[in-house]
Amino acid sequence: MFIVTQKEKKVGMLIITLFAIAILTTTLFSGCTENKPAGTTATLSLGGSTTVQPIADACAQAFMVLHSNITVQVYGGGSGVGIKGVAGGTYDIGDASREAKASDLTDIQGVTLSDLVAHKIALDGIAIIVSKEIYNAGVTNISKTQLKGIYNRTITNWQTLGGPNEAIFVVGRDTSSGTYTSINDMLGLNQSTQILDVARSENAQVKAAVAGQNNGIGYVGLGFVDANTPAVKLNGISPSISTVTDNTYPLSRSLYMYTKGPASGVEQMFIDFVLSTDGQKIVEQEEFVPLPK
Incomplete structure (x- = not known):
């Protein structure tokens, strides 16, 4: 028998709500906007902190409901792995429960701390x-x-x-x-x-x-x-x-998502979602602390 926690129910309800909004939006505006070419897809990879991972996982599920042509893959491994991963190109976004340090980049050629951009996403x-x-x-x-x-x-x-x-x-x-x-x-x-x-x-x-x-x-x-x-x-x-x-x-402490250089494209879309009202609701439902408004 599967036991569903109250937290899982809340996240599930939010995803269902977002799914309904996505369908309604598509229905209302499909004839008014230019559609993306059939088959156009994108993949976004995140990895790092296992503290940030529940937020990233839940936000990824909700984000993919809104953007069915984007696949978001979330991995753990620890903050050091996430920071090295985004610096070295393994991940698009590195999750971290601390600020990046110069020692994180020891084995990464041609990348310095100034190349990494920290996006605070929760407390x-x-x-x-x-x-x-x-x-x-x-x-x-x-x-x-x-x-x-x-x-x-x-x-x-x-x-x-x-x-x-x-x-x-x-x-x-x-x-x-x-x-x-x-x-x-x-x-x-x-x-x-x-x-x-x-x-x-x-x-x-x-x-x-x-x-x-x-x-x-x-x-x-x-x-x-x-x-x-x-x-x-x-x-x-x-x-x-x-x-x-x-x-x-x-x-x-603060929790972060790092990008190599300023976020753009799908990276920016995902981070914007995490920082949105719906994203910060997920932060709270995962029993972390939303950013002050």
Whole structure:
């Protein structure tokens, strides 16, 4: 049996609405505008951040309803993969949960940071999730300083944080991830001081690794929190749309789509859709934070 979530229902309803609009528009204006030549098609490829991927996937489905002659392909791999991919021509658009860095382009000949254009498409909070057993034992709030201690291993036991006498199983992202870099920047860590028991390449894998332990902690995008891996408060503030929007949540950040040079053609059409009212509704339905109006 397939279980459809409330979020999937909302996105599905939006796509159905857009499909109806597309049919009506075609019917009303087909005799008044010049039709595109039969068989004219285009393909748009996006890749990179697995945090941005749910937004890109849902927007791609809705966009293709409106533009049946355009195929949009969405891939993951991490922010570093997305930035390298758009710089090197693998992708038309590179998805990233952080700003591009010069080190992303080390292996790309003839491309500099100034060649890449960042399009901010949403806001997000990095949620700190723990195993249900830890949350139920009373660890529901930690400080940013304590979080840094967990990830540099100066804090190794949950008892230090008011929890059970259990070693802390630390889950994080691999080094190509924008979320990995964001955590380092926000906590004042670096690659050598973020010490992990397990590194995963995607948010869903981090969530699964934490859920599979009775003593785990990890970090994921806001849209990946659920009852199986509850999010703790950070400095007394819960990760939510409202606390990310007003920037009171300590681990708030922006999400981007990168193009090589200014966006044009199908790239611009897609980014315009993501930034449109319908696109920003999808951002919210995917449990991320729309850009302030």
